[in-house]
Amino acid sequence: MTSAATRRWRPRSLLQLVLLAFVVVMLPLGVLMYQAGQALSELSRLAEVSARQAVSETRRARTLGSLAVEMERGARQYAVIQEESLLDIYADRLAEFRELLARQRLLLPDDPDIQALERLLDELATLPQQPPEAYAASLDDFVAFSRHVEGMRQATNRRIDLRLDAIRERARQVQQRLWWQTGALVSASLMLMLLFTRLIIRPVRQLERRILGIGSGYQDSQQRHVQGPAELVALGERLDWLTHRLEELEAQKQQFLRHMSHELKTPLASVREGSALLSDGVAGELSPRQREVLDLIDASGAELQRLIEQLLDYNLLQHHRSAAIERLDMATVAREVLAKHRLSLQSKEMAVEVFSGPLQWRADHQATARLLDNLVSNAVAYGEDGGKLLIRARARHDRLELEVANTGEPIAEQDRDHLFEAFYQGRARRKGALKGSGIGLSVAADCARLQHGRLELIDDPEWPVCFRLTLPAAPPEDGRHYGLHNDIRPALTGQDARNLTL
Template sequence: MASRIKRRWRPRSLLQQVLTAFLLVMLPIGVLIHLAGQSFSQLSELADVSAREAVDETRRARQLTNLSTDMERSARQYAVLDDQSLLEIYGERRARYSDLLNEHATFMGNTPLIQSLRQQLAVLETLPAPGEESLSAQLSEFSRFTSSTEALAEATRRQVDARIDEIRDQAGRVTTRLWQATLALVSFSLMLILFFTWRIIRPIRQLEQRILGIGGSGDSEDARPIQGPLELVNLEERLEWLSARLKELEEQKQQFLRHMSHELKTPLASIREGSGLLADGVAGEMSQRQREIVMLIDDSGQELQTLIEQLLDYNLLQQNRRLNVTRFDVASVIHEVLSKHRLALQQKGMVVEERRAPLYWQADRARTARILDNLISNAIAYGADEGRLYISASADQHHLTLDVANSGQAINERDRDHLFEPFYQGSSLRKGPLKGSGIGLSVAAESARAQHGTLSLVEDTINDCEVCFELVLPWIVEEPSQDTPSLPRAARKKPALART
């Protein structure tokens, strides 16, 4: 798998993928910075050129206005003084006006006003000699010439304003394009970020699901192979190896438990059979002291057999998680389980309060009985001598609640969080010659979880009992497509207790 990934064009390692993602995400941002720089440079250059042109054209229009006034003044002085030097000054000013007008025409264009000024300037090219009647007529043309020049200055100002408005509009268009490019490139960068984030997060989540499948009951055999960075692909191979190794160890553990349980039960059966024959007097009459020793051996063998059966139950729960759902009477199950422990309860001197009224429920009867059996065994082992054992059952439309409480020493606070862990031994002292295995409550809790229920130690005391366990089981339908049926009339009755 790893060799197949290596042959592909995409980045092989996680570092390469992160660096590639960084470069690709930064690329649109770099393009955006370049476009912004070009736009600002273009606007700056356009504004600079336009400002210079506006200043030049305004200054030229002012000069033309001044020159028209100076030309009129020189012409009138010449008509009064008849001085040739004034005529030369007039000619210089007229020539200067003609040059400036030609320069101004490149900015304004060959407008009718420019053409009119050129015609008027041609008429004013030469001045008649003083005393001639045509001189006064020509001098009267200067008022129209000055007015036309002022009109040219006004047109120049309007042209400059129009150019400024055009620059402002162009700046707005550039800004709009820049914002559009920003939106597009930032969106593209965001898409790249989301894509590469998905590319990195997806195999990590697949690995997480694979780990959860290895650690829990999930089956990861049909999981899709991880496609991603080479480090994560290699990690998947390590997880597959670890999963296979864990399964191998689990099989070895189950095999060990089966063999050990069988090997223990075989000699134990012989011991119990021999102690039973001795107690029955087959080998001859025994003294009272000998009979007490034989009974001690038999009782210890019985407790050892109970521990082995709990170990077998734990092993069976780990292997088989399927439910055998049936409809049964909860009160009957309680009575059957109590019958198994009747002698132990009598020896303990415990007073039992149990439910006698029928209460029908639908769940796994064997697992429910196993839970009750472990809870009652726990109450006998740790409960007070000549104490009380309280078992009640009640139900609503969807849940069955079983309470098993006993009098005696309360469970230590530091033991409560680990109470349902396999093989955990609490600080409370077990009453009896044999120490417990620490898996009774674990088997009970596992049986409750297998039926989608809960088993918990409740804080509130019931009937002055210091230790109380509460089992909550749902109504389990046989077919997943069926709706949860209504409970029978008997299931809705209040719990009825009988003292034995």
């Protein structure tokens, strides 16, 4: 069960973890949206204020220009028609111009045109009190007055342009800041997404490894408990329970196979011993018909004994027996196996072709002999009467390829993927009185894996059925890499083989 620390730190449920991930991942994006809104509001306010100021200042400068024109026109009209009302209008325009100029001075405090206009205003204010000759001479001051008004207007426009440039620079800075903030906050969101994805995926992968371990039969003794949401932790605990239950069932199965095989061998031994005594004539001379029945009983007993031995082999290999690697002559092992099947091969009139030796290789004698025995037995059971059986070997630098092939009906495509599964019965029917157990090829494949090799069905253009055993080069006891013996040729094929007609 999970520890207290694990229970304290894991989310209570998968839904809570998903909702928390959504909120935390969206938090940087929300901050980004808020900051972007604030920046846009700031730029909008600044642009609005600047636009208002620009309009006001431009309008004021234009008004000052109009007042200057009206003042000059009124003064010149008075010099011509000498009407007192024109002096009143002139005085009003002068006062209005002075007021607006004071406001403009706040915008341009150090502008020389405004300073010059203020001095000229003081002089033009005394214009109505001057005598006619001096009045006419003072009208020339309006030329300089108009020039300075135009200079003030241009200075106002430059000031507005500078303010617009400042706004543009501020907008660029805000944009750059938003890009940096966007990169940082989006990166933070991505990191948070990866973090929460790992928090969700990690327990799922732990469960996947646990399921694969259950399916393959391999269980890590130091496998950690699932850490994550409560639903996945509970599922991990159910898998633990299922694992223990499967281990118990596997132990019961192995015990059943051991007991069943032992119980079957005891009466079978009595049956075979009795048939042997009858065959020796202990109970009297047998008629040809009786001897034919006795031969059938003896052959069936031998077949039953072979099936029981296969069950024992399967049970032994399921306990992961370690390989006893030693240097073997593979040709000798092949002949030993063929000798056991001599009578069966003779009864089927099969021609045997086996490679010549010696061929030295480091392997497990018992596992290799059992593997070849099952392959030869399979060829005898399913091969054609009067056909051929081939055993050949190819020794490479880093591996040994040992092939067992026979003539007969090819293995169906739908059976190829299941050939090495225990208790699988293919479409091809076994020739003989007894049905096969379906574990012969499974035991052979286990014997190959025991030696870190592999057994596979290959396609050969000359042989309908061909199995290949590949064994890696095992290191010798002194630690040096060991392959073939020095007196062995690099490859032995059918041209080097000799025919055995059994």
